[in-house]
Amino acid sequence: MFEFNVIAQSSDSGARSGVIQTRHGTIETPVFMPVGTLGTVKSLSPEELVEAGAQIILGNTYHLYLRPGCDVIDRFDGLHRFIHWDRPILTDSGGFQVFSLAKLAKISREGVSFQSHIDGSRHLLTPEKAIEIQTCLGSDIIMCLDQCIQYPATKAQCREALETTTQWAQRCKQAWQETGNGSNTLFGIVQGGMFGDLRRRSADSLMDIDFKGYAVGGLSVGEPAQMMLEMADVTLPVLPEDKPRYIMGVGTPENLVELVARGADMFDCVLPTRNARNGQMFTQSGTINISNAQYRDDDGPIETGCRCYTCRNFSRAYLRHLYMARELLAYRLNTIHNVYFFIDFVKRMRRAIRSDGFESFRRDFYRRLDN
């Protein structure tokens, strides 16, 4: 079960807002999806995610396949009951982690073989296997296996990876159809490195295969922000208007504003969670580092007016104290604020689009940042 409808279109940019229906409920777009790599958005409870306004979270196929393993999750009829989360879940295919985290990834005609980063055990991930694992996880939105490459890469490398990605997408679609599983939806992933013509070719090939949604992968891998936006500029306009467009692994609030302006609908990123654990907190006027001595006896919240649990109840001084003492509560309280900030930020963009005020939101955003 999957449906997507655009319900508002900005009159002076590509920004749009829509609604996705899944078996586990509705997702309003644009949407920011917190990352729950191992079946937990690091340090947060499911209730805290709901309170922060999370509509959907991510899980990682690579990680969950290795640990705890599909047989365990299958005993719970999927990830939802296992992790106590009843809203939608999107899982990536494992492609990104196999090429970035695993050891000795080797591509063959069949798929990609790799060694676990945990115990060195050897595994083979094929397009069919990626679908099988994600089906077992019970995700609402599942992703095709793609070949991710490093930045920078030559055009020849990008072309080869793109072709593999296209072939795998075809096999994923086939395998997905054979599961006969109407409870989830499969998205294709556009690759092509930092080459506009390859990006367009990748998008065209995927559209020929026909997916319910399209992701743009291989961005935010070390390239300059301007190059990332150029790739979005060539890719997003060729993707079908009536399908959701998901930019994977991006990014900063600035990135989100610019990508929404170009018609992107879905985002995931570890930035709010990972940076929270390093003491970096997001505010409308930029980031602050909570370890800074200036907050030692500061009795104000991280951000005045913020309605998150952390800002409503705790001061910068207390958060700094917890962080300096490496207290476990520090990571949680910081994460609650950052996740709330990202979700609220995208929610405010959504509202702005629906009242056709996106461009003024965008101007206002940069004005605050400059202050």
Place this chain on the structure above:
Amino acid sequence: MFEFNVIAQSSDSGARSGVIQTRHGTIETPVFMPVGTLGTVKSLSPEELVEAGAQIILGNTYHLYLRPGCDVIDRFDGLHRFIHWDRPILTDSGGFQVFSLAKLAKISREGVSFQSHIDGSRHLLTPEKAIEIQTCLGSDIIMCLDQCIQYPATKAQCREALETTTQWAQRCKQAWQETGNGSNTLFGIVQGGMFGDLRRRSADSLMDIDFKGYAVGGLSVGEPAQMMLEMADVTLPVLPEDKPRYIMGVGTPENLVELVARGADMFDCVLPTRNARNGQMFTQSGTINISNAQYRDDDGPIETGCRCYTCRNFSRAYLRHLYMARELLAYRLNTIHNVYFFIDFVKRMRRAIRSDGFESFRRDFYRRLDN
């Protein structure tokens, strides 16, 4: 403001139940007090402590004095607002940490000088300073500075430490009276090592000084459980019946049952919190280690029938997965269960005493453990 009333006395043991009134609310005894060393019960939010039934928590004078420092906490008018906790707080005097954690503790006539375990800075803790710091922390129950000794220790060492403790108690009482602070209460601490006559002498001296409550310190420092109970047996009966009796830093559920049977009213211990972070979970039939492979796909809760947040929502399999993956949520969910277990365990003792069924509770407790 402080009042204590015994409201029930077991007919076939020394167990009793009472009510303590403080400025921040009521505490029903026997009570288990979770330890919030640095102004946080490790990994838990204040709301989670309330949900677990915590009536009062501990703070550590030594730790909070060094970090974040009294000047910071003073800006918040004390610990309560700083840490977002509105129920009673008890702080120890710092004596235990100075002798166990700090470096180069040196006793002089004035007090004890030591080096911070964090940055090596030198400090002098006197009885007067201990009262001053705890007054600044705004604790509801504050403790006299005492001299803690290692186990085993010679009788001469114990006698000397006990005499220092008595002199310091006298000075603490004096300093406390001079603060004119009617919002908190000062407890004395009985020392005397593992020598019954010294324990009795210490108790007598403190009763001469006259405190609103009496703690027994220097137990659970490595001695056999039987020796600990012997010391409780000689000490508890000589303490006044109309004052609360607090056994510091103890202990296991077995310890708690036996000490309640001997008339103890208050307990604190890091056991539930520290062991949770090591994967050891308490149940009525004993402890289990969540990392055990047998729980890999176990879809039951830690303890069937347990009403804690963790047991109501998560399986042993998920908790094991989080723990094996060293996920931050593991430490929290484990801690929630263990803290709930200890608080609930003491609450059930309290109820049993009030219906004069303590001895049957005690028998039932051992029967379950043996199963």
